[in-house]
Amino acid sequence: MDIKLAPSLMCADLTHLAADLEALEAAKADYLHLDIMDGQFVPNFTLGPDFLKAVRSISSLPVDIHLMVERPELHLQLFDPQPGDIVCVHQEATYHLQRLLQTIRDLGAKPAVALNPATPIHMLEHVLEDLDMVLIMTVNPGYAGQKLVPASLPKIRAMRQLLDGANPDAEIEVDGNVSFANASRMGEAGANIFVGGSSSIFHPGFTIDEAMAKLRGCVIFP
Ligand code: DX5
Ligand code: ZN
Numbered sequence: 001m002d003i004k005l006a007p008s009l010m011c012a013d014l015t016h017l018a019a020d021l022e023a024l025e026a027a028k029a030d031y032l033h034l035d036i037m038d039g040q041f042v043p044n045f046t047l048g049p050d051f052l053k054a055v056r057s058i059s060s061l062p063v064d065i066h067l068m069v070e071r072p073e074l075h076l077q078l079f080d081p082q083p084g085d086i087v088c089v090h091q092e093a094t095y096h097l098q099r100l101l102q103t104i105r106d107l108g109a110k111p112a113v114a115l116n117p118a119t120p121i122h123m124l125e126h127v128l129e130d131l132d133m134v135l136i137m138t139v140n141p142g143y144a145g146q147k148l149v150p151a152s153l154p155k156i157r158a159m160r161q162l163l164d165g166a167n168p169d170a171e172i173e174v175d176g177n178v179s180f181a182n183a184s185r186m187g188e189a190g191a192n193i194f195v196g197g198s199s200s201i202f203h204p205g206f207t208i209d210e211a212m213a214k215l216r217g218c219v220i221f222p
Pocket of ligand 1: 008175
């Protein structure tokens, strides 16, 4: 499965967003990952619909919209999903997941489901064929700079096995403390889309170009 890098824009230099987006495009980022938070589902606020509009006006890269919000079905249209975009909702945040995934697909975007660290993979048992991607949260969502939840590594492997049986083309994304070292372990466990934040792509010790190359080198296995 192709390796894809999805820079987490909440970790970008928001005072020089255009420059960061230009550097990310030059470094061949696959998606722009937007963490949307409502202060309810997670105890933080970050990016919103106007930020997404600004990003779309500068960059032609597809977006990977991570809705860490209660009842995402109520807010979907605010983000104007486009063909090629990923729209990722939390299994824990909606009452009618299968209908929501169908709605996202009817809008032309790729439907995806995120699982918090404590949520078992079997909560997705009856929607495995309705999704294009599963996001395995490798930290408890809400803030950048957190540490990997160790139990999420075997969870990635188990999710890959479950998908291989029901929907082999479905991808696995990981999000949270995707550091250079952790990314290798996450890739070996079966992840193929890596959300890079302060631990890697926006690590203060590297330029975006250096960090993207370094991260790619950690997850592409000979
Ligand atoms: C999880 C966070 C991550 C974060 C990744 O809620 O939103 O997506 O941006 O950054 P680091 O690498 O700091 O975990
Ligand atoms: Zn995210």
